Amino acid sequence: MLEKSHKHITCSTCVGRKNSLLGSLCNEEMEHVNAHKACNYYKKHQSLFLEGSFPRGVFCINEGMVKIFQRGDEGKEQIIHIAKSGEMVGFRSMFSETPYRVAAETLEESNICFISKDDFLNMMDSNPVLRNGIIKELSKELSDRADFITNMAQKSVRERLAFTMIILLEIYEKEPINLSREDLANFVGTATETLIRLLKDFKEEGIIEVHTRKISVLNKEKLFAIAGK
Amino acid sequence: MLEKSHKHITCSTCVGRKNSLLGSLCNEEMEHVNAHKACNYYKKHQSLFLEGSFPRGVFCINEGMVKIFQRGDEGKEQIIHIAKSGEMVGFRSMFSETPYRVAAETLEESNICFISKDDFLNMMDSNPVLRNGIIKELSKELSDRADFITNMAQKSVRERLAFTMIILLEIYEKEPINLSREDLANFVGTATETLIRLLKDFKEEGIIEVHTRKISVLNKEKLFAIAGK
DNA sequence: CGAGCGATTGAAAAGACTCAACCACCGTGG
């Protein structure tokens, strides 16, 4: 169970940081971040930022999961990404100096640190490795989103579900996928009812196992075959 | 009509450059680019790069139009973006040092210059304005693609067509939209037949005017209303 | 002038959505 305090999380011992964009920080930089950042405990379903608000800095997930989503015209959410421990969120719109076009909300209780815009931009100016890491990350995400678009445009809901589950498999690693049916539907881009019917099919085909909310993948290969990858 | 030669195009007089990412270049930098780049004339439907190949540099569109697309499982193209004069293409995958996940092909005859990876990366290292411009551009495109995903996932084909035409309106400016039905369908993400039927509807509703391939928008407001923006 | 490709139309089928009802689990308050 998570520490529920607003206790300070030390960057140097942060599990996620090593493999994150901030893995390249020298001791001095890390100490500076450590001294200037704000740590916060978030409950489930708490908002990090809203669509339309202006970025003031970046969020660094120490522990927990965050969904990044947009609201369509009828208020239906479209989940664009799910971020987990070690990932940074909120910096994309910061660079373009425009309001957020997506919103971010915790999916479970989380510990998340906040680094101010100025601190972060200063680090980027002085640290070419960090800078290049950011550029690389932005580029990689652009490619991912191109794939996402093509999938949405050309695949059936069944294929998209398989594709989405493969993505979720990487996010949840060994853990079973733990999302509400609605969130899952909003990631796949379909109606909740359709999603439930397809989950049932997958279950009957022995591809997944379901325990209330939690979904375990039994047959990854079939999933790949259906997703067409 | 376009110059059909492989004549050198001078950066300092390039119409597109002023408003492009390379607008920030000092004279010295510009001269260096000018001396080291390669200029090429492309026919209609010629490929700049293919999905799966490795980026060797960036393409700078002096004149003409280029579609950026992915091929889905059944070979159907999904157009992700249409680039025009002044835009640079091909640098996104270059940063991530991975093969292209999209392909690029001219939509019409074009003059396009090529700057090698090394030259470009060197410029980025030494020119913070260029660097920040690139980061800003990448971020902006990420936001655009988030919108694109949400549209694909939640809107009807009719709404998506309206949305796509608004985008095309900005690209073609005063000119009528000039795309094959198939390309248009591949941008909207639908079957060609469906697209044609919807164009007919739009025509009957007085929203557009069609002359063979060329589509002129008569009523932009209606388009916005349908797109839900 | 003919071949061929892009554009168009029609009809039928499939996929997905909506709406409505129902179920099951969970925490609350009596």
Added chain:
DNA sequence: CCACGGTGGTTGAGTCTTTTCAATCGCTCG
């Protein structure tokens, strides 16, 4: 401790959008 209410999950039926397939048209290029 149990009944209650509420939320999230599930199912069924009907409808609508969109796709698919097949056929036809018409323009352009050699």
